[in-house]
Amino acid sequence: MSKTIVHLLRHGEVHNPTGILYGRIPGYGLSDLGKRQALTVAEFLADRDITHVVASPLQRAQETAAPIVDSLRLDLATDDRLIEPTNVFEGERVSVGAGSLTSPRHWKHLANPFKPSWGEAYLSIARRMLGAAYRARAAADGHEAVCVSHQLPIWTLRRFLEGKRLWHDPRQRQCSLASLTSLQFDDEELTGISYIEPAGATDPKVTGA
Numbered sequence: 148m149s150k151t152i153v154h155l156l157r158h159g160e161v162h163n164p165t166g167i168l169y170g171r172i173p174g175y176g177l178s179d180l181g182k183r184q185a186l187t188v189a190e191f192l193a194d195r196d197i198t199h200v201v202a203s204p205l206q207r208a209q210e211t212a213a214p215i216v217d218s219l220r221l222d223l224a225t226d227d228r229l230i231e232p233t234n235v236f237e238g239e240r241v242s243v244g245a246g247s248l249t250s251p252r253h254w255k256h257l258a259n260p261f262k263p264s265w266g267e268a269y270l271s272i273a274r275r276m277l278g279a280a281y282r283a284r285a286a287a288d289g290h291e292a293v294c295v296s297h298q299l300p301i302w303t304l305r306r307f308l309e310g311k312r313l314w315h316d317p318r319q320r321q322c323s324l325a326s327l328t329s330l331q332f333d334d335e336e337l338t339g340i341s342y343i344e345p346a347g348a349t350d351p352k353v354t355g356a
Contacts, residue, residue: 148333152291153283154192155301155328158203158211159184159346170237171230176206184325184346189214191327191345192293197221199287201279202295203229211325212295224286228279229296232267262314269303269313276304284332298322298351308340323349 159181161169169175177185192215201224202212208229216223262268276296283292302320305328306313322328325346331339 149289151284151288151332153280153287153330153332154197154291154293155280155304155330156188156211156293156295157298157301157322157324157326157328158205158207158295159188159325160349161207166240167238168234168236168240170232170234171205172237173206177210181207181324182210185211185214187346188325188327189218193218196290197287197293198290199283199292200224200295201226201229201283201286201292203227203231203297205230205297208295208297212293215293226279226282226294228275228282229294229300231297232272232299234266236265270307272300272303273307273313276300277307280304280330281335284330284335301328305340308337318351320351322351323347 158177160178161175161181162178163169163175188211197215197219198221200212200216200219200221202208204225204227209223209225212223215221279294279296283294286292298320299317302315302322303313305322306315308330321342323344323346326342326344329341329343330337331341
């Protein structure tokens with residue numbers, strides 16, 4: 148029986164001085180703290196049996212993966228299925244009091260929070276993330292893989308695998324910056340899910356984190 152672990156790594160903190168929801172907007176890389184978080188995770192994983200590292204195409208995910216592939220002398224693969232979901236509020240401030248969510252022009256996008264109506268459907272996110280996880284499992288068969296992604300995709304996949312409803316309170320997500328949600332497989336069967344925060348806990352309510 149082949150035992151494989153796929154680590155879903157959330158990227159580190161992003162340099163975002165204006166506090167917008169950056170989503171898929173290009174040019175948002177790691178802050179100085181985010182770079183330290185990436186190094187912390189690389190050090191944490193240094194003695195693991197990692198043979199495959201793949202990341203979302205977005206800059207912050209690629210930069211988070213860089214110290215890992217450098218320390219392990221691996222090539223970095225990219226999988227578009229690990230990307231942040233689409234969101235109509237990209238480029239705007241959506242924190243409490245910012246006004247974006249109370250503007251009448253946005254009400255149509257808030258009609259169905261269970262889907263959600265403001266971006267990619269939760270089920271679509273779960274399915275593409277599951278495909279990416281199984282592709283990484285196959286690439287690292289018998290060893291370990293790291294998939295660098297984003298908070299919502301990782302949390303959505305975890306809820307899907309745990310048989311929970313996909314709509315949820317974003318303030319309750321257990322997916323801190325630079326955290327690892329690890330999937331354990333026996334051959335192709337998922338046998339366990341674990342979670343750890345090598346760089347410490349962060350607030351899930353922070354906009355755009």
